[in-house]
Amino acid sequence: xxxxxxxxxxxxxxxxxxxxxxxxxxxxxxxxxxxxxxxxxxxxxxxxxxxxxxxxxxxxxxxxxxxxxxxxxxxxxxxxxxxxxxxxxxxxxxxxxxxxxxxxxxxxxxxxxxxxxxxxxxxxxxxxxxxxxxxxxxxxxxxxxxxxxxxxxxxxxxxxxxxxxxxxxxxxxxxxxxxxxxxxxxxxxxxxxxxxxxxxxxxxxxxxxxxxxxxxxxxxxxxxxxxxxxxxxxxxxxxxxxxxxxxxxxxxxxxxxxxxxxxxxxxxxxxx
Numbered sequence: 231x232x233x234x235x236x237x238x239x240x241x242x243x244x245x246x247x248x249x250x251x252x253x254x255x256x257x258x259x260x261x262x263x264x265x266x267x268x269x270x271x272x273x274x275x276x277x278x279x280x281x282x283x284x285x286x287x288x289x290x291x292x293x294x295x296x297x298x299x300x301x302x303x304x305x306x307x308x309x310x311x312x313x314x315x316x317x318x319x320x321x322x323x324x325x326x327x328x329x330x331x332x333x334x335x336x337x338x339x340x341x342x343x344x345x346x347x348x349x350x351x352x353x354x355x356x357x358x359x360x361x362x363x364x365x366x367x368x369x370x371x372x373x374x375x376x377x378x379x380x381x382x383x384x385x386x387x388x389x390x391x392x393x394x395x396x397x398x399x400x401x402x403x404x405x406x407x408x409x410x411x412x413x414x415x416x417x418x419x420x421x422x423x424x425x426x427x428x429x430x431x432x433x434x435x436x437x438x439x440x441x442x443x444x445x446x447x448x449x450x451x452x453x454x455x456x457x458x459x460x461x462x463x464x465x466x467x468x469x470x471x472x473x474x475x476x477x478x479x480x481x482x483x484x485x486x487x488x489x490x491x492x493x494x495x496x497x498x499x500x501x502x
């Protein structure tokens with residue numbers, strides 16, 4: 231066999247191997263596809279990215295529901311493009327707003343700031359003391375729910391006897407958090423009971439959504455009284471977090487303005 235024949239022979243083998251490899255890869259990719267809508271495909275890797283976790287950690291029902299969501303979204307997207315909605319000026323403007331908001335949110339998340347410390351919260355309280363004077367009566371309460379009235383009654387008796395709450399010991403009791411209640415926010419009979427209830431005690435159980443609910447009175451404030459720091463700590467923390475968020479947004483905008491060249495030809499009409 232001459233050199234040309236040998237070269238031709240090995241060339242054919244190489245082409246055959248390359249074709250076999252491509253077909254194997256194509257077969258692997260096809261097996262990886264979990265859904266199709268028209269020309270669009272959803273692969274197992276993409277489904278895992280949507281879920282934010284490996285597919286083997288998802289139950290079959292969860293995988294099915296996520297896939298159906300993708301199918302419905304893709305159907306709408308394809309029909310929208312067919313109708314030319316992807317070129318609609320209003321939709322494009324709205325999508326730009328949404329995209330910028332998502333980008334901003336992610337960039338702000340990277341500008342991490344520590345949560346307000348106790349000393350910062352206390353300093354804020356001292357500086358803004360007059361803002362926490364009640365203009366009307368209010369009651370700081372905790373809410374608890376149970377499906378069975380008997381379970382709730384036993385829970386209340388145990389708490390009053392020990393003056394401690396360990397919800398892990400009461401699987402049938404659900405805590406619904408704290409609430410600073412004003413007169414107009416509850417029925418008159420509940421307000422009347424709170425007015426005469428000693429601190430730390432519970433109201434009588436009342437019918438609630440598919441069960442029963444009680445209120446535990448933690449503190450009471452009359453009009454003209456200043457609320458305690460413990461009562462408004464969460465509110466102050468929220469105020470400080472909002473202030474931090476505004477500062478981070480200003481910092482981000484200042485950084486971006488320094489990073490990119492800006493040229494605006496529209497005149498500023500403010501002050502004219």
